[in-house]
Amino acid sequence: xxxxxxxxxxxxxxxxxxxxxxxxxxxxxxxxxxxxxxxxxxxxxxxxxxxxxxxxxxxxxxxxxxxxxxxxxxxxxxxxxxxxxxxxxxxxxxxxxxxxxxxxxxxxxxxxxxxxxxxxxxxxxxxxxxxxxxxxxxxxxxxxxxxxxxxxxxxxxxxxxxxxxxxxxxxxxxxxxxxxxxxxxxxxxxxxxxxxxxxxxxxxxxxxxxxxxxxxxxxxxxxxxxxxxxxxxxxxxxxxxxxxxxxxxxxxxxxxxxxxxxxxxxxxxxxxxxxxxxxxxxxxxxxxxxxxxxxxxxxxxxxxxxxxxxxxxxxxxxxxxxxxxxxxxxxxxxxxxxxxxxxxxxxxxxxxxxxxxxxxxxxxxxxxxxxxxxxxxxxxxxxxxxxxxxxxxxxxxxxxxxxxxxxxxxxxxxxxxxxxxxxxxxxxxxxxxxxxxxxxxxxxxxxxxxxxxxxxxxxxxxxxxxxxxxxxxxxxxxxxxxxxxxxxxxxxxxxxxxxxxxxxxxxxxxxxxxxxxxxxxxxxxxxxxxxxxxxxxxxxxxxxxxxxxxxxxxxxxxxxxxxxxxxxxxxxxxxxxxxxxxxxxxxxxxxxxxxxxxxxxxxxxxxxxxxxxxxxxxxxxxxxxxxxxxxxxxxxxxxxxxxxxxxxxxxxxxxxxxxxxxxxxxxxxxxxxxxxxxxxxxxxxxxxxxxxxxxxxxxxxxxxxxxxxxxxxxxxxxxxxxxxxxxxxxxxxxxxxxxxxxxxxxxxxxxxxxxxxxxxxxxxxxxxxxxxxxxxxxxxxxxxxxxxxxxxxxxxxxxxxxxxxxxxxxxxxxxxxxxxxxxxxxxxxxxxxxxxxxxxxxxxxxxxxxxxxxxxxxxxxxxxxxxxxxxxxxxxxxxxxxxxxxxxxxxxxxxxxxxx
Numbered sequence: 001x002x003x004x005x006x007x008x009x010x011x012x013x014x015x016x017x018x019x020x021x022x023x024x025x026x027x028x029x030x031x032x033x034x035x036x037x038x039x040x041x042x043x044x045x046x047x048x049x050x051x052x053x054x055x056x057x058x059x060x061x062x063x064x065x066x067x068x069x070x071x072x073x074x075x076x077x078x079x080x081x082x083x084x085x086x087x088x089x090x091x092x093x094x095x096x097x098x099x100x101x102x103x104x105x106x107x108x109x110x111x112x113x114x115x116x117x118x119x120x121x122x123x124x125x126x127x128x129x130x131x132x133x134x135x136x137x138x139x140x141x142x143x144x145x146x147x148x149x150x151x152x153x154x155x156x157x158x159x160x161x162x163x164x165x166x167x168x169x170x171x172x173x174x175x176x177x178x179x180x181x182x183x184x185x186x187x188x189x190x191x192x193x194x195x196x197x198x199x200x201x202x203x204x205x206x207x208x209x210x211x212x213x214x215x216x217x218x219x220x221x222x223x224x225x226x227x228x229x230x231x232x233x234x235x236x237x238x239x240x241x242x243x244x245x246x247x248x249x250x251x252x253x254x255x256x257x258x259x260x261x262x263x264x265x266x267x268x269x270x271x272x273x274x275x276x277x278x279x280x281x282x283x284x285x286x287x288x289x290x291x292x293x294x295x296x297x298x299x300x301x302x303x304x305x306x307x308x309x310x311x312x313x314x315x316x317x318x319x320x321x322x323x324x325x326x327x328x329x330x331x332x333x334x335x336x337x338x339x340x341x342x343x344x345x346x347x348x349x350x351x352x353x354x355x356x357x358x359x360x361x362x363x364x365x366x367x368x369x370x371x372x373x374x375x376x377x378x379x380x381x382x383x384x385x386x387x388x389x390x391x392x393x394x395x396x397x398x399x400x401x402x403x404x405x406x407x408x409x410x411x412x413x414x415x416x417x418x419x420x421x422x423x424x425x426x427x428x429x430x431x432x433x434x435x436x437x438x439x440x441x442x443x444x445x446x447x448x449x450x451x452x453x454x455x456x457x458x459x460x461x462x463x464x465x466x467x468x469x470x471x472x473x474x475x476x477x478x479x480x481x482x483x484x485x486x487x488x489x490x491x492x493x494x495x496x497x498x499x500x501x502x503x504x505x506x507x508x509x510x511x512x513x514x515x516x517x518x519x520x521x522x523x524x525x526x527x528x529x530x531x532x533x534x535x536x537x538x539x540x541x542x543x544x545x546x547x548x549x550x551x552x553x554x555x556x557x558x559x560x561x562x563x564x565x566x567x568x569x570x571x572x573x574x575x576x577x578x579x580x581x582x583x584x585x586x587x588x589x590x591x592x593x594x595x596x597x598x599x600x601x602x603x604x605x606x607x608x609x610x611x612x613x614x615x616x617x618x619x620x621x622x623x624x625x626x627x628x629x630x631x632x633x634x635x636x637x638x639x640x641x642x643x644x645x646x647x648x649x650x651x652x653x654x655x656x657x658x659x660x661x662x663x664x665x666x667x668x669x670x671x672x673x674x675x676x677x678x679x680x681x682x683x684x685x686x687x688x689x690x691x692x693x694x695x696x697x698x699x700x701x702x703x704x705x706x707x708x709x710x711x712x713x714x715x716x717x718x719x720x721x722x723x724x725x726x727x728x729x730x731x732x733x734x735x736x737x738x739x740x741x742x743x744x745x746x747x748x749x750x751x752x753x754x755x756x757x758x759x760x761x762x763x764x765x766x767x768x769x770x771x772x773x774x775x776x777x778x779x780x781x782x783x784x785x786x787x788x789x790x791x792x793x794x795x796x797x798x799x800x801x802x803x804x805x806x807x808x809x810x811x812x813x814x815x816x817x818x819x820x821x822x823x824x825x826x827x828x829x830x831x832x833x834x835x836x837x838x839x840x841x842x843x844x845x846x847x848x849x850x851x852x853x854x855x856x857x858x859x860x861x862x863x864x865x866x867x868x869x870x871x872x873x874x875x876x877x878x879x880x881x882x883x884x885x886x887x888x889x890x891x892x893x894x895x896x897x898x899x900x
Contacts, residue, residue: 085203085206086207087102087209088204088208090151090208091151091209096486097488098129100156101209101210101211101276102206104122109274110122111271112278117492117493119278119384126429127481128429128430129431130155130157130159131157131435133435134224134439135160137441137454140850141850147204147205148208149437149464149466150208151210153459153475156210158205159212159215159434160212161220163222164217164230177199177263202269210276211277212278213279213346213388214264215388216261217256219283219284219720222718223447225448225716226730227447227718229242229720234730235634239296241296241297243721245331246727254335264277264340270340270343279343280336280344281388282333282347282356284347284349285349285361286332287350290324297322299321301319304327304330329347329353333353334353334355336356346358346388349389350375351375360374362389363391367422370385370495371495371496385423385427386432387423387428390419390433390434391434392455392457392459393408393455393893394409395453395454395841395842396451396684396686396841397449397450398832398835401894409457410893411457414578417474417577418535418563418565418577421565422537424481425519426493426495436459437458437460438453438455438462439454440827442824444825445827447715447718448715449714450715457899465880465899468584470891471584476575483569484521484529487529488531490524490528497519498519500513501513501516501518503544504542516537519535520532532567532568536561540562541559541561542559543558544560548571549571564577564578586883586889590879590880590882591878597799597878598798600875601794601795602794604773604776605792606792607782607783607790607791608789608864609762609781610675611756611758612645618758621755622757625644625733625734626733627731627732627735628731628732635759637760637765639761640712641713643709643710643756643758644709644710644757646738646753646754646756647706647707648707648747650702656742657698657740658695659671659694659695659707659741660738661681661695663733663734665689665717666685667683667714668680668681668684668711669693671697673707673708677869688716688724688725688730689724690736707738707749712816712866714828737750761864763776763781771820772860772862773795787868788868789866789867793861793862794860796858798852798854798859807846807878808847809876810874810877811874811875813873814831814865814870814871816866817866819863821847821848821851822860823860843900
């Protein structure tokens with residue numbers, strides 16, 4: 001696109017040409033929007049006023065650059081004369097080729113560059129070992145603990161996603177870069193919640209010597225609802241097609257990117273400012289099929305500029321073509337190049353811009369990325385090999401670990417070590433674990449079907465406790481990789497230079513192995529060690545023979561387990577991916593139920609009124625059910641729930657009937673007829689798209705009846721524009737017909753009759769500080785026994801415990817709904833089991849110490865469940881793992897009690 005990020009509102013019209021970024025001066029913008037041009041037709045007026053809005057926004061940003069009051073740009077903790085990063089207790093141990101940020105922290109700007117082998121800092125090649133952590137899913141205390149564990153595990157980089165939705169969850173509030181856990185149901189923040197910010201999260205990493213790779217989105221994926229994009233964006237922009245060369249999306253995206261870049265600039269966190277952020281990422285996993293007929297795509301002219309064309313003349317005659325995903329990728333690259341030209345930017349796993357490094361996201365197939373030099377053909381040609389997402393697995397409600405419907409539950413430590421070494425053997429000099437620590441999806445963060453615990457099978461359990469033997473085995477791997485970093489960085493890549501090795505066949509003879517190979521790094525500097533990676537990529541154990549060194553005819557015999565790798569330094573095996581030190585498996589889980597563990601006291605229940613009252617001003621009276629996202633957003637209600645109500649008549653009694661409700665994937669419904677609970681149904685797959693849920697309604701007498709349906713969103717799909725994810729609005733609630741199936745005949749209830757639609761729950765709206773026991777107690781909600789949905793609450797004292805290794809958990813085996821601790825929404829709980837087994841998908845819910853009261857004040861637990869007949873089965877436990885004399889934890893995916 002030639003450096004121009006331009007937009008033409010009429011093809012070829014120089015007078016109406018404008019830029020989405022950096023092409024309009026403030027004066028020109030003002031002149032153009034101060035009067036209407038006589039030559040503009042009414043047909044083009046809407047485009048003109050859209051242009052005016054963008055131009056005025058641009059002028060405000062350029063002239064004032066002053067954010068709204070709530071958009072805090074500069075933390076008070078920043079040193080006024082430059083960044084300051086006081087060292088923390090746990091720090092990265094810097095070694096040759098493996099730096100710590102603290103080596104650079106007081107030395108001014110850091111020059112970040114790269115060549116075909118690696119990222120370079122101040123002209124020196126470096127090895128980067130990283131782990132992904134999401135501050136949006138953390139608390140301040142758990143974040144600090146996780147960073148300490150990153151350092152102890154031997155990493156020198158953390159990779160952070162910025163979740164736009166977490167910083168601006170409702171359209172009526174300005175963007176706020178702090179993390180205020182405990183969102184109120186009107187979208188504002190709980191004033192009692194512990195505050196910390198994106199900037200302080202990054203500084204905490206820097207204080208430990210950790211570099212930062214900041215992935216700003218606005219689309220993150222991340223198994224986060226809507227992929228991190230606020231759910232209201234498509235409602236505000238009806239013609240938007242997210243992550244496409246679409247006018248409304250480009251405008252929305254640019255505005256957001258300007259804000260996050262401004263925030264980082266003002267806090268002086270980029271490497272060129274002396275800060276720890278050495279890399280930025282724009283967009284995420286860009287790909288998929290593009291549909292020019294439905295996605296309102298822009299055109300591109302011969303100068304590579306985006307064009308809005310509403311002419312009746314064939315665009316191709318005037319040198320116009322439809323924009324492609326590559327055009328959009330180029331625009332993304334040029335956007336960040338204009339906003340932050342001194343930053344090294346990446347794009348991952350798909351289309352990329354010329355000025356960005358293309359990086360790899362994969363499970364076990366990352367070697368194919370290297371072998372084809374990436375999708376752009378430049379990796380290890382003129383771009384370094386970077387592995388931004390070495391994936392460790394995700395969990396879905398109701399799924400079994402060995403046969404999930406989507407994704408995968410986890411990977412063994414042996415498999416991960418083998419694949420990591422295959423990456424390094426072929427030239428990799430950057431590897432980032434996705435995730436290192438997943439934490440929990442609190443509030444409404446979890447994407448469609450994703451559990452409350454996030455990425456629970458990685459090196460740190462969601463609770464922050466070490467996941468053994470994975471933590472220890474990979475820690476040992478990191479120590480070896482750091483030791484050989486000088487050799488790897490001094491040599492050219494061994495990609496395509498693998499050496500065949502001999503194996504002993506069944507006849508006792510040596511032959512060249514088909515699935516075995518060796519990659520050697522032999523530095524010219526003789527003070528550096530020779531390094532060899534020996535691989536068995538076959539399913540059988542073999543005995544292999546390799547040369548001991550380059551200067552000797554001596555050989556060494558190795559026994560290679562199936563699918564394994566060994567690291568050999570100067571002829572000596574220093575690491576075997578298939579051999580786990582028994583110390584890392586000699587742990588057992590401890591549960592404390594002694595006098596120090598508090599008891600849940602004072603259980604109280606309140607009923608959630610069913611249906612949509614016509615007297616409530618938020619109830620919508622229409623001839624159809626109002627789609628749930630639209631209903632809640634327009635009502636300024638931040639909730640997973642919505643009520644629907646209508647009436648129907650039966651001429652005669654029926655003994656067998658079924659209600660069919662058209663809704664969406666990852667949605668649940670609960671049905672009442674005449675105040676009587678009838679049944680429930682749900683879809684909890686990690687997917688999107690329409691589905692019909694069926695609820696047997698059984699015997700119904702003749703006459704008029706009231707039908708009330710509670711809809712519960714189980715999360716929006718995180719996929720957008722790829723792998724089945726739509727680019728437009730994602731819907732929830734009742735999204736089509738509702739029919740009664742009686743005697744083989746379907747009777748529609750969406751036929752013009754009155755429907756009432758109500759956003760959220762009454763119990764939610766009672767409190768301005770999250771679900772609150774006092775407000776429930778003082779409300780008009782009934783406490784009498786009934787078959788209505790229930791709010792329940794209990795009290796407990798804060799126990800004395802050491803949160804650095806012990807965790808306080810709520811063991812909960814009943815219901816489905818949201819769980820609140822002292823007004824903070826901890827996310828969804830659910831007693832669903834894994835497939836056909838009797839084991840719960842998630843039985844333990846971590847209670848962060850940050851959210852507990854001190855000084856004797858009682859803590860409040862509040863639970864909501866839409867099912868009226870649930871019996872409470874809940875208790876508090878303290879739990880941790882400690883060393884034992886026997887091997888009690890195995891290297892298996894979803895091993896019982898390795899993580900809670």
